[in-house]
Amino acid sequence: MITSELENLNVECADCPIRHRAVCARCETDELELLEQMKFYRSFEAGQTIAWTGDRMEFVASVVSGIATLSHTLEDGRTQMVGLLLPSDFMGRPGREIATYDVTAATDVVMCCFRRRPFESMMMTTPHVAQRLLEMTLDELDAAREWMLLLGRKTAREKIASLLSIIARRDASLNLARSEGSLVFDLPLTREAMADYLGLTLETVSRQISALKRDGVILLPTKRQIVVPDFDRLLEETGDDADGGFLV
Amino acid sequence: MITSELENLNVECADCPIRHRAVCARCETDELELLEQMKFYRSFEAGQTIAWTGDRMEFVASVVSGIATLSHTLEDGRTQMVGLLLPSDFMGRPGREIATYDVTAATDVVMCCFRRRPFESMMMTTPHVAQRLLEMTLDELDAAREWMLLLGRKTAREKIASLLSIIARRDASLNLARSEGSLVFDLPLTREAMADYLGLTLETVSRQISALKRDGVILLPTKRQIVVPDFDRLLEETGDDADGGFLV
């Protein structure tokens, strides 16, 4: 598997698949050399916990491949997912050693980890990492606020349609899986994970997916595979303005 | 009124009430001089719109006094508040000229505005503004994610208790309004604004406030004034862990 290869082989930043989108995107060659010295790869299996709330994290990291989730849990067990980490997304907060959410691998995940101390001091001395991190954090804040609208005001059907359109859009921008106008993609999340993301129960998620299928908005060849014959039709179901939609 | 005074009198940064908490907190004297040159004050009356989604903003700004709200609106009128701007909070995004939410003055508001172009170039050249802005943005992201938990998973009663405890906590840290163990504070928001913040209807907000009053968790001498006889009791109603609670 690629994961084990990566863990041994110390991939050169220059060859990194997320090089131009991650926190290191703006770095010059000399800055990359600095980063090379403080980095190491770790991989996690699907379902594995990367960090628990309250854990001391000795590193910050970029997601190289796979998907991880951030979630909050109330003491009685109710949980709410508060973020998805996709390839190139950054995990951890410079200046804070203690994790404030649970981080879980939704799929197999490879992370490019930076030892905390050297990374933090690099943040102070060279501007490019901090500038890029600010940009990424502002984008995440926008996404979080868009999600607040979804959680607070959208119906279950709109929530599902919104999630599907986000995943579809993201997949369309990376993989190019479309067959004659139809978008095709795999769901990287279980029904339960979707429920936790959308503030619903897994039963409601299942019912609404069935309803969208019944109404011809989507097809599902398998339970984890989605075909969208008409993307605009899906967008209509999200409740968003015709033009805008999500920024993610 | 103070607002009109501020608008005329160009207050010195050194005397600014939010000097040590705002985006300029880390600035040295020479950097403050730069800021003085690009800044101007504006005041807004309660209820006034500061920016509409889609507006071109020629400035970014710090809230000096008062409270402003950020909100998203769906085309059919459903609205969700996605942030509160309190004194020292920052409004606008360097590098983006177009507002992405509606900004409204909840109370009378005074803002310290910075002309966009000079501010952006200062961000590129001096690190202190960007560093502080990163820190503030990370805090806002934490707050937004905490709010996602509230919106997605809390009951109406827990939502109200959470909002009250946040306002109480914030008031306690600034004003020192407590009389023999009881916290006393004013609600800066209408029932409708609370509803928009909490993802509820104003009727539900009203009912839950009445319920908390009936149960002795709060007293309300007037409709906008809250007395909390036992803060721990209020915290129990928020659904959060006993210790933690909100970071805001």
Place this chain on the structure above:
DNA sequence: TCACAGCCTTGACCGAGATCAAGAAAGTCG
């Protein structure tokens, strides 16, 4: 002082989504 507007409360009813429960589909391991 009265009328009006804005804000808030309360009641009656309804419905979207939660809960409880059963079983089907699909993958995994002996």
Place this chain on the structure above:
DNA sequence: CGACTTTCTTGATCTCGGTCAAGGCTGTGA
């Protein structure tokens, strides 16, 4: 291939919060 687990679907029922409606409180302005 069959037992078992995990994941997903579907049905029956319940409930929290939304919707609709009426009226109360407070302040402002004629």
